[in-house]
Amino acid sequence: MLESFKRLFAAKPEPAPAWPEVEAWARREGLPFRRVREGEGFVIEGRLDDLPWRLEWGPPQRSYIAGRELRMRMELDLPGDLQMLLLAKPLMDQLERQTYESFTEGLQTQIDTATPEEMRWLVMFPKVNLNAYRALRGRFGAVSALPSAVQAWLEGPLAQQLERALAGALQFDPPFVLMTLRGRAYLRTQLIDPDPAALQLLVGLFETAVRQALRVAAHQDEPGAEWPNTGSTAWQHFDDTKPR
Structure with missing residues (x-):
């Protein structure tokens, strides 16, 4: 028995997960990479222009x-009322069903601040007509207080990047959200395997969405539009005070 205890206490702890291919990719791109604690x-972290x-x-x-989620965030100083949401069509259908059930079967009479913006916006904002984008209209849905802003956002480069993503990381319609909120841009999606090819594609998609959102904001010519403001927190990040 003494030998059993010796083997037990001598056992080495399992090594922490590592992502050498991701770390190597980040290094090639000049991007700081760190594991979070545990x-x-x-x-x-990276930069787009400044x-x-x-x-x-x-x-x-x-x-x-x-499983696992990839999320991106960027402070843009966009107009606070520039609120646009694009999401995978299956996810949109799922959230609409959940919202309907919550407010009918549960007899809930108002949307509380604990409800994610993705769900609240489906109730608050009108749907955007995506018929002009044949490759996207069956795979994505969108809502906004100003549908023309989303259409301008998608036009050209962003639509092209989304089409590329549908052949790659978004091929099987995983949960996917792309939105602008409180002056920031956000992307979140299910990503079980964070391989460099998927990361490269999604970073490119996000950066294109950012550039397009800035373009829309710069050409916003509808000063009379007043869009609803939401108050919940869309982003909670890792506690990485002890990075590895």
Whole structure:
């Protein structure tokens, strides 16, 4: 028995998860990479022109994402009322069903601040007509207080990037959200395997969405539009005070 205890205490702890291919990719791109404590995931930070962005991969923050989630965030100083949401069509249908059930069967009479913006906006904002985008209209849905803003956002480069993503990381319609909120841009999607090809594609998609959102904001010619303001927190990041 003494030997059993010796073997037990001599056992080495399991090594923390590592993502050598992702780390190598980040290094090639000149992007800082660090694991978060307890090996839950990693953080990559980059810049688009002079503006920083943050990428996190790890446990999901949304109940509609299973396994692992990739999320990106960027401070843009967009107009606070420029609120646009694009999401995968299956996810849109799912959230609409959940919202309907919550407010009918549960006899709930108002949307509380604990409800994610993705769900609240489906109730608050009108749907955007995506018929002009043949490759996208069956795979994505969108809502906004000003549908013309979303159409201008998608026009050209962003629509092209989304089409590329549908042949790659978004091929099987995983939960996917792309939105502008409180002056920021956000992307979140289910990503079980964070391989460099998927990361490269999604970073490119996000940066294109950012450039297009800035273009829309710069050419916004409808000063009379007043869009509803939401108050919940869309982003919670890892506690990476002890990065590895």
